[in-house]
């Protein structure tokens with residue numbers, strides 16, 4: 001009897017909820033926004049699209065499908081009940097003074113406890129602005145100079161590994177090797193030492209795999225974020241799940257920090273300088289943060305921990321896949337690769353760089369290299385889901401449409417980057433010249449729609465570091481090596497679990513110029 005009542009009550013709640021969704025969809029002021037029928041009533045369409053790991057293609061297809069005569073991309077399409085994909089980074093949503101917080105999807109990317117925020121996931125606008133101010137000085141262009149030698153050390157190790165692989169003549173998974181490079185650089189910059197992936201050529205401690213699982217978990221659970229506090233404590237107990245992967249990285253960060261703190265305390269006791277580095281050695285993030293903690297009130301242990309975690313989670317795979325994208329498109333566009341090699345050779349001849357060392361400053365004076373990087377990040381931006389934000393109280397007009405409070409809106413970088421209304425009919429072509437041979441007005445429009453690092457107050461804090469890594473490594477690689485794709489006539493395969501990673505970037509490498 002009692003059980004029967006509970007079942008009836010549950011059924012009634014489900015029916016009531018379904019009716020509510022149905023009626024709201026009929027009377028919603030946004031009912032005319034087009035999209036898949038299922039997406040009007042349930043998030044299942046969106047979840048399925050993400051689950052299949054190719055959401056970026058579906059999003060582009062939807063914007064194309066619902067375009068009106070005279071336009072290539074529809075400005076707004078529906079992805080779920082109250083979830084809308086917009087085709088450009090409207091200032092009302094993403095402008096630097098926008099107060100629209102990230103939506104609940106980002107909850108899946110953090111520990112469920114409210115105190116365990118990170119910069120990337122924080123939905124509290126005030127706290128985010130405060131912590132971003134704390135961290136900002138560590139990521140400036142000037143701070144970059146102190147990280148450059150970490151990138152050099154890893155680039156040398158990478159080139160050595162590629163020479164060995166070239167000699168063996170085997171197929172090389174460049175996606176994997178770029179990960180080894182990017183994980184080692186970011187761990188060197190953050191903790192002062194490489195993880196050692198480049199040294200060993202493999203994923204030590206299964207860190208990359210653990211992170212992949214954590215990403216898949218976060219990406220999917222975020223769609224139904226109310227489940228996260230219940231699932232996380234159960235799943236973290238199982239080593240093969242994504243939640244366990246996140247726990248593994250948190251333990252790694254905690255242990256690296258506590259050993260650095262005790263090293264510093266011991267040094268202080270012996271009357272030595274606290275920072276572990278010797279005279280002239282670069283300073284890593286951890287030392288910079290610990291120095292800052294001692295001099296600035298309000299910088300907590302949690303600030304230090306959260307920052308080191310963010311660097312690894314947000315800064316390694318993104319840089320690796322961006323490097324992969326630029327190289328992949330260059331290999332497929334021999335004319336562009338030739339032009340880039342000519343630019344590098346000219347700079348070497350003029351003594352602006354050497355074949356195996358391009359300073360960041362020198363790389364900034366190579367316009368074709370910079371255009372190739374921009375174009376690579378346009379055609380294959382790192383993140384492949386909408387950058388969701390929630391409309392504030394009072395509603396807002398976005399892309400010419402009024403959205404009531406609590407609507408979820410987001411621009412997908414891929415949609416913004418493939419929109420023919422902005423980029424022209426050759427939007428899908430790798431053409432670095434588009435960044436050089438253009439008018440100032442056109443360039444302004446392109447820049448406004450080129451958002452591989454996100455945009456506004458939540459723009460990527462590590463973008464200069466990502467740029468540093470790419471600008472230094474790419475010229476060194478294309479100058480020294482030939483690359484031939486395993487399957488030159490097929491497009492590479494990718495997997496989108498927020499980061500859009502290549503899964504079969506296999507090449508054969510041969511030495512082009514002996515530089516060592």
Ligand code: HEM
Nearest residue numbers: 119120310311314315318319322382453454458460462466
């Ligand atoms: C080419 C490489 C990179 C790409 C394509 C990239 C992309 C992005 C994007 C699209 C966002 C915005 C996400 C959103 O709005 O939800 C973002 C944010 C962020 N990125 Fe990057 N990123 C790169 C490198 C890095 C590096 C090297 C670091 C750290 C050293 C880093 C740390 C962060 C952090 C902490 C945030 C959150 C910022 C905030 O919310 O205030 N990223 N990144």
